[in-house]
Amino acid sequence: MPTFPFSVSDPIRHHGPLPKTSDVVIIGGGVIGVTTALFLAKRRISVTLIEKGRIAAEQSSRNWGWIRKQGRDGDELPIVIEACRLWKELAQECGEDIGLTETGVTYLANSDKQMAGFETFMKLASAYDLDTRLLDGGQTAALFEGMSRKFTGAMTTPSDMRAEPWLAVPALARLAARLGVTIVENCAARTLDISAGKVSGVRTEAGRIETSTVLVAGGAWSSLFLKRHGISIPQLAVRATVAATEPMAEIHAGAAAGAEVAFRRRQDGGYTLAPGGHLLHLGPDVFRHATKYLPALMAHPFGTHYSPAAPEGYPDSWSTPRNWTADAESPFERMRVLNPAPEQSSLDAISRNFQRLFPQFETVRLKTTWAGMIDAMPDIVPIVDRVETIPGLFVATGMSGHGFGIGPGIGRVVSDLIQANATGHNLNRFRLSRFTDGSCMRPGPAI
Known part of the structure; x- marks a missing residue:
C-alpha cells in the first residue's frame, strides 16, 4: 500500500516500457488523464500515459474526496451528473473498494x-x-x-457521494492498464515534436514516442509545459491544507462545509478536515494574468492570504525555467511530486473550529496532514478543448478544485473529443479561446 501523501519514494507500480509509437499520448497521471485513457482503451485505441512522478501523487489524491452535483456551475452540471453515474460503474469494473458511498x-x-x-x-x-x-x-x-x-x-x-481519492484514482489506473493502456511512471514529458505544424511525437526523458495526438492533463504543471510551445493559458495554482483525524464517533455520514471548516466522513472512521481559505503564491504568472482574475477576486476572494514567492521548483516559482531543450533535464524531472507543506496555522484553525462546532469531542487528534496545489482558471471552470494552432494537441486542465468529482465525466468527454465524436455536452464555456477572443470572465461558484 502506498504512503500518503504519495511521494517519489513510493515504489514505481507502472513500469512501461515506453513504446515506440502510440495512437494517443496522455501527459499527466491524475484523474483526468487516467479516465481519458480508460475510455479511449475501451474503444481499442492504443494509449500511452506518462507521469513524471507517480499516478495520482498530486491533487488527484490530495483533494477532499467529494463527488458532488450540488453547487456546481451550470455548464459543468450535466457533465457532473454523468460523472456520478460513471463513478458507480467504474467502481464496479475496477473491483476494488474505493470508499464510494452515497452520503450527501x-x-x-x-x-x-x-x-x-x-x-x-x-x-x-x-x-x-x-x-x-x-x-x-x-x-x-x-x-x-x-x-x-x-x-x-x-x-x-x-445523492451526492464521497470516495477515498488516494485509493480511487490508482484503482482506475490499474483498470486502465488491464484494458491495455501503457502507463509509465517516473517518466517526464519534456517537449512535443511538431512537424509541418502538427503533433508528430513526444520527447520524454526515456526517449521519443511517435504519435499524432497528445492530451496535456498535467494539473498545476500544464501551463508551464504549454508555455514552452507558445500556448499561454491563465492558469494559477493555490495551496490547500487538509488533515485526516483519528477514528471518531460519527456525527454525520456525509460531507459538509461552512465558512470556517469543511469536513467529511472517511472510510477509516475519521474525518477529512479543511479550512475555508487557500494560499496563493505570487509568481510571474500571477502578475502576467492578474487582470483576468479581477472578476473572480471581486465575486469571491480567490485566496484568503498570499505568499510573496513560491518555493523553488514549483510551476510558478520565480526560478523555474520557462524554456528548455528536449535533450536536457526539464523542470518536471527536478520535481517529480509537487508535495507542498501544510500550513500550521490552518491546521490549528481547522482542529479548533471542528472541535468548537462539535464540543462532544474533547480533543481532535490528527492522524495525518498534507497540502496540495489546486490548478485554477479565472472563471473557475476548466479548459477542455483542442488547440487550433497545433493540430493533434488537446488540453484538459484547470479543474479549479472540481477535478476528482467530475473526473470520469471529463475523461469520457475528452476521449470523444479526441476521436472527433459528438461529446454529448456543450463545451463552449470551456473553450481555450475564451481568454483571447474578448469574452468577459463569468466566474463560477467558488466552492
Missing part, C-alpha cells in the same frame, strides 16, 4: 444572504431534477449530532 453533501449558511445564494442553485437543481433541498435552522441542527451552534439554514443533496 451539505452547505451551511450563516445568513439570509447565503440562503438566497442557495436559492439560485435550486433553480438549476429543479431543471435537472436533482434531490437538492433547502433546510431551515432546525432541520440543519437535526442533521448533525451534537452541533454546538445554530445556522440560519443549509442546502443539502443526499
